[in-house]
Amino acid sequence: TFLDAVSRARPEIGDYPFTTIHPNVGVVQTKDGRSFILADLPGLIEGASTGKGLGHQFxxxxxxxxxxxxxxxxxxxEGRDPLEDYEIINNELKDYQMRLLERPQIVVANKMDxxxxxxxxxxxxxxxPDVExxxxxxxxxxxxxxxxRKAADLLATTPTFPIMDDEGTESSVLYTFEEKRPEIEVTQVEDHVWQxxxxxxxRVFNINKLNTEEDFYLFADRMRYMGIDAALREAGCMDGDTVQLCGFEFEFIEN
Known part of the structure; x- marks a missing residue:
């Protein structure tokens, strides 16, 4: 990841059916001596801004x-269209509001090799054409x-944004009817992508904190116990395919 390349942070990912890049933090120092904290965050999927999976948590x-x-x-x-990915992410930031698109954004075109x-x-x-x-x-x-250097320059001039934006909010209660959902369902979204x-x-994902390597092993064991990996195989999921779950993306790895 970008964080690996610019800091000493070394997130550990275990060799088991479900792996993900979870939030990690590292201290970055520029060549001219400036430093700042960089957080490496998981990738968004479409619909995260509406609370799909754990999108709000991310x-x-x-x-x-x-x-x-x-x-x-x-x-x-991974066979994805980078322009489409760029649009999806920015749309999710916009739809979530909280002034996320007011923050300076540095676009990094990676894997240029x-x-x-x-x-x-x-x-x-x-x-x-106007995006640097x-x-x-x-x-x-x-x-x-x-x-x-660009990040350090922007951090020097960008103020802190309030965590909660109360402007224009009203106290209200919304009651909705939700159709009964299955406990577990595997759906193929596109070639080599499953949800x-x-x-x-x-519910299981929400109560498990994935902060350490041990957390990932325990979560993977629960997935196997619940029959998730077996359900994915039965549906046709193959080694290296992408699995979307609760607002995160995982790689399916056959043991």
């Missing part, structure tokens, strides 16, 4: 950030220093 992490580094896989290493990265970057610049883009290849630490939903899995 977005609350961003509320505490003054500057946003928006890292895009410009090389489409891949074959189709240059072509994707040209498409991006054509569609967003920093090209990086974090695996070889290329292009990182300009990003860090696990259901009341039982979301």
């Amino acid at each position: 977005l609350k992490h961003i509320e505490r950030c003054r500057v946003i580094l928006h890292v895009i896989d410009m090389g489409s290493s 891949l074959d189709n990265a240059k072509e994707n970057l040209e498409r991006f610049k054509k569609k967003y 883009v920093f090209e990086t290849t974090t695996i070889i630490h290329e292009g990182l220093d300009p990003v860090l 696990v939903t259901g009341t039982k899995i979301e």
Whole structure:
């Protein structure tokens, strides 16, 4: 990750069916001696701003950030369209409100060493000509220093945003009817992308804090005990496929 390349933070990911990049924090220092704290946050999925899965829990992490580094896989290493990903993330930030789009955003085009990265970057610049883009290849630490200098510059001039925005809010209660949902359901979203939903899995996910390697092992054991990995295999999920669960994305790994 970007955090690995620019700090001493080393998030540990276990070798078991479900892995994810969970929030990690590292201290970053620029070559000219300035330092700041960088938080590496999990990827958003569409609908997170409306509370889909644990989307609100993830977005609350961003509320505490003054500057946003928006890292895009410009090389489409997972077969995704970087322009579409960029739009989805910004739409979620906008829909969540809390003045997230008022925060300065640094766009980082990562994985520029891949074959189709240059072509994707040209498409991006054509569609967003006013957006400054920093090209990086974090695996070889290329292009990182300009990003860090820009971040330090913005942090020096960007004020702290209030965590809660009470402007224009009213006290109200909304009652809704929700159709009974299955406890566990596996759905194929697109090729090699699967979504696990259901009341039982979301309840278990919500009560488990994934802060340490041991937490991940325990959570993976619960998934196996509940039959999630077996249900994914039965549905056709294969090694390396992406699994979306409660607002997070995981990689399915066959033991």
